[in-house]
Amino acid sequence: MTCARYDVIGIGNAIVDIIGRCDESFLAKIGAPKASMRLIDADEIKKIYAAMGPTVEISGGSAANTIAGIASFGGKGAFIGTVADDEFGRIFTHDIRSIGVAFTAPAISNDAPTSRSLILVTPDGERTMNTFLGVSTKLGERQIDLELIRESSVLYLEGYLFDEPEAKHAFRLALKTAKDLGRKVALTLSDGFCVDRHREEFLTLIRSGIDILFANETEIKSLYQTESFDLAADLARKDAALAVLTRSGKGSLIFASDRAIPISPEPVPEVVDTTGAGDLYAAGFLYGYSRGMSLEVCGRLASLAASEIISHIGARPDIPLVEFAQQKGVIFDL
């Protein structure tokens, strides 16, 4: 891989998570489909927040979590996303910069507040997200720092951004910029309902040059409109050079053109909060990949990072992932 200043640059929604516990009946009451992400408006977020129990506020955002995870492994990350000049914008900016990630996008001070997601965690540890996209929807081509993209080995795109028309143009610009320099491009499908909303556009994007596709079982089956995981996987490996498919507790599968590599899940004492599991899986994989490690090691790092994140509240690592991976003997302290 050509020498680059950053290992991975992510483009995604800049979000602060507002995380609280609830029981199943609360999800039913507010009409939130369990384990998915739905978009809500300013009125709804007020109503749900008022009905929620006590919460904890932690920086989030899918691609931002992934980049934070890569930084926690010791990788060099960059992030593009928009925040407002408000308290949550300052929290998001502080948290991502404090771990050494390049986050150069200026705060947008007017229009809308910083995006936030009310995350409801049920007793089984599953998370259900209710996201209010404030200033995130303002992400467009002008926010795309082309120099930053040129300087990154891998460009990582968050599927959630497809819910915003302007962001699609930004995606295509970023993709073209990266491909022109021979950089690798990765995409995560983000959410089953998100795939439902943008299936054709996702397929077009993937076929136009996505090198690494991340998806979970629900998402990949939704993309190819099939009930068969095996069939969906077969189609995915034809469309992307690498298809990395996660199956929660059943582990994951990495499909290269010539082989399929099964990855075992890392056991955890207790699943406390699944928020960020997929994001951190991608972090481990992309950290290894951008450093030229074997696909087996990439998968192992992915599983380790996911296991760390689901064992506590929040989608940002609580311990340095580099130390965790060293303890587990997957990477070595030079």
Added chain:
Amino acid sequence: MTCARYDVIGIGNAIVDIIGRCDESFLAKIGAPKASMRLIDADEIKKIYAAMGPTVEISGGSAANTIAGIASFGGKGAFIGTVADDEFGRIFTHDIRSIGVAFTAPAISNDAPTSRSLILVTPDGERTMNTFLGVSTKLGERQIDLELIRESSVLYLEGYLFDEPEAKHAFRLALKTAKDLGRKVALTLSDGFCVDRHREEFLTLIRSGIDILFANETEIKSLYQTESFDLAADLARKDAALAVLTRSGKGSLIFASDRAIPISPEPVPEVVDTTGAGDLYAAGFLYGYSRGMSLEVCGRLASLAASEIISHIGARPDIPLVEFAQQKGVIFDL
């Protein structure tokens, strides 16, 4: 005890905690005395925050944590403290009301932002607090809801408020209101340096009718200016009807006029973050006390609550304390 609408009403600083990990050298660099609370100004909070790693935002405030703990046991709590009409003010208000605590003080929209504390947690789990008192300093007599105090079995006062001249008058008004109705009044000394700053006033307050005095070893030795814990304890039991003295890992002691009851600490697998240990100890004690339980049971509930809070990040309970105490067989599910 006379029938009352609330078990305990607390008066204290309404604070949102901004919690992050650091090593010992960081404390030295910013000149923060380990394990204590120091007041910082708007410039300092900006500087320290900029230098800190990623953080988590969780409602805090010493007396507020205690009242939240009492609510978590199933007790009826009320709280008086001031917040601004800003994001942190909304977070604080939401979190305390969402657990059923009466928090009737209106937001103060001008002047100063909601108070916040940068809490640095070292690898040993010890917390060091750097507090910016914003609108908290505006707490005065006019914020004291006399009706709420009359309706509460126990009035609980946070020593930290002594750093604010106006708040002292508010304290005295609250104390008189409670005593006139024969209610019980409890005080926590909060912090060793805080005791240093206000020793004489604390002694006058205690001798004017504090029924329950909470202090840790450092605080009580500072109050009586002695290096001997035993001597300090002897003096404390003369000044307050009940002196409840905590000694971290060594457990605690409850001194009544006629006896001393040693309370063992509840073992924890790992001390993750000591923030709120004293606050939740007081919560367990006051919950039992306000319900007429024996001092032994009060002490046991206190230890249990403290053990829950130090096993995770943040000073608000992560699980319902009533269930935790039931599991441990200290109280019973009716």
